[in-house]
Amino acid sequence: MRQLKAGGCQVIPDATTEDFPLDALVINTCGFIHDAKEESINYILESLQAKEEGRLGEVLVMGCLSERYKKELEKEMPGVDAFFGVTDIPLIAAHLGVPYDPALATERVLSTPAHYAYLKLSEGCDRSCAYCAIPLIRGPHRSRPMKELLAEAGHLALQGVRELNLVAQDTSFYGLDLTGKRELATLMEGLCLIDGIDRIRLLYTYPQGFPLDVLRLMAREPKICQYVDIPLQHISDKVLKAMRRNTTKAETLRLIEDFRTFVPGLCLRTTLMVGHPGEDEQAFQELLDFVKEARFERMGAFTYSREEGTYGAKHLKDHVPAGIKRERYERLMELQKGNSLAYNRSRVGSVCSVLSDYLVIPEGRTRKPTVLGRTQYEAPEVDGYVILENAGGIVPGSIVKARITKADEYDLHAQLIDQ
Numbered sequence: 395m396r397q398l399k400a401g402g403c404q405v406i407p408d409a410t411t412e413d414f415p416l417d418a419l420v421i422n423t424c425g426f427i428h429d430a431k432e433e434s435i436n437y438i439l440e441s442l443q444a445k446e447e448g449r450l451g452e453v454l455v456m457g458c459l460s461e462r463y464k465k466e467l468e469k470e471m472p473g474v475d476a477f478f479g480v481t482d483i484p485l486i487a488a489h490l491g492v493p494y495d496p497a498l499a500t501e502r503v504l505s506t507p508a509h510y511a512y513l514k515l516s517e518g519c520d521r522s523c524a525y526c527a528i529p530l531i532r533g534p535h536r537s538r539p540m541k542e543l544l545a546e547a548g549h550l551a552l553q554g555v556r557e558l559n560l561v562a563q564d565t566s567f568y569g570l571d572l573t574g575k576r577e578l579a580t581l582m583e584g585l586c587l588i589d590g591i592d593r594i595r596l597l598y599t600y601p602q603g604f605p606l607d608v609l610r611l612m613a614r615e616p617k618i619c620q621y622v623d624i625p626l627q628h629i630s631d632k633v634l635k636a637m638r639r640n641t642t643k644a645e646t647l648r649l650i651e652d653f654r655t656f657v658p659g660l661c662l663r664t665t666l667m668v669g670h671p672g673e674d675e676q677a678f679q680e681l682l683d684f685v686k687e688a689r690f691e692r693m694g695a696f697t698y699s700r701e702e703g704t705y706g707a708k709h710l711k712d713h714v715p716a717g718i719k720r721e722r723y724e725r726l727m728e729l730q731k732g733n734s735l736a737y738n739r740s741r742v743g744s745v746c747s748v749l750s751d752y753l754v755i756p757e758g759r760t761r762k763p764t765v766l767g768r769t770q771y772e773a774p775e776v777d778g779y780v781i782l783e784n785a786g787g788i789v790p791g792s793i794v795k796a797r798i799t800k801a802d803e804y805d806l807h808a809q810l811i812d813q
């Protein structure tokens with residue numbers, strides 16, 4: 395988007411049909427799991443319909459789905475003007491008549507609100523999880539040079555970004571391919587030195603070989619959110635082995651203990667998968683017991699889907715019927731609701747810094763605007779909000795002090811404290 399803008403194009407990061415007519419629409423697709431693929435395809439079909447009705451110029455498709463299934467998609471969707479892979483940014487720019495300028499590679503046009511951004515540390519993945527097609531699509535792990543990441547974060551801070559959310563297929567692997575060591579803590583220390591950045595949040599880590607120096611840094615550095623997102627997927631040794639996760643139940647429990655010891659107030663988020671081949675009722679019960687015991691502050695879940703070309707699709711049997719997968723998913727999420735509510739209730743009465751994300755203006759003149767914000771314990775998009783009622787005058791991007799007054803299952807309510 396930055397390249398197109400520099401080339402004189404007007405860019406809308408997230409177009410909806412209300413923004414049509416547009417000269418061109420670039421659709422960034424996902425090819426991770428069945429539901430994501432379906433969503434991508436449906437959006438392409440809707441866009442082709444708009445093109446046919448003359449409300450849209452060119453339809454261009456990029457990203458994982460397009461990288462993986464280019465030939466098939468070209469055949470099935472002749473109305474698409476061009477398909478691009480995941481690293482074809484210069485080709486997309488050229489297609490739209492804009493010369494690609496490498497000097498702009500660390501500059502961004504954000505698709506998030508102006509005060510937070512995702513910072514992508516690396517591309518690809520060296521793991522071999524049985525269910526996952528990402529290494530097939532994105533290739534082996536390649537860390538971005540630290541200098542480049544610090545430069546990008548510096549540009550983002552100048553644009554008004556206050557919160558950086560660190561992402562990659564596996565953030566805990568950062569640096570191994572560059573220097574032979576995990577460099578995540580060093581990178582995070584460097585990011586803390588950037589003026590204007592107030593929060594750094596760690597997402598998408600991996601349990602095996604988790605760099606514990608990150609936890610030490612988190613415990614002492616106020617800019618680093620006391621928050622770790624670590625998709626654990628399962629706890630049963632039998633299922634972890636079938637998933638080829640390269641870790642065990644005992645190692646996972648030890649790691650969780652380390653998290654709680656190093657950073658006592660930590661907000662731990664995980665993602666789990668139900669219905670993986672080999673997950674019988676006993677293994678699922680083990681997962682339920684684990685979730686009850688570990689009391690994750692945040693948790694999400696997926697049902698397994700058989701992805702073409704993966705180890706799981708080629709070699710694993712014992713596939714769990716769809717109805718049972720769904721039922722297990724619901725039982726797991728129901729259990730987590732209680733954990734989430736207990737965690738939120740434990741925060742009632744505490745004072746926290748809230749970063750305002752959105753201002754919601756109610757209809758009618760009698761009620762004042764509501765602010766939807768987040769503390770260091772809420773990641774954007776996946777976690778709930780801290781809701782500040784009667785909070786007019788607080789612009790998105792500002793950080794205010796508030797006291798938590800009420801807990802819902804996922805959201806919290808708070809009152810501003812006079813500054």
Ligand code: SF4
Nearest residue numbers: 519521523526528563
């Ligand atoms: S760590 Fe496993 S699940 Fe995550 S991207 Fe790599 S292969 Fe996929």
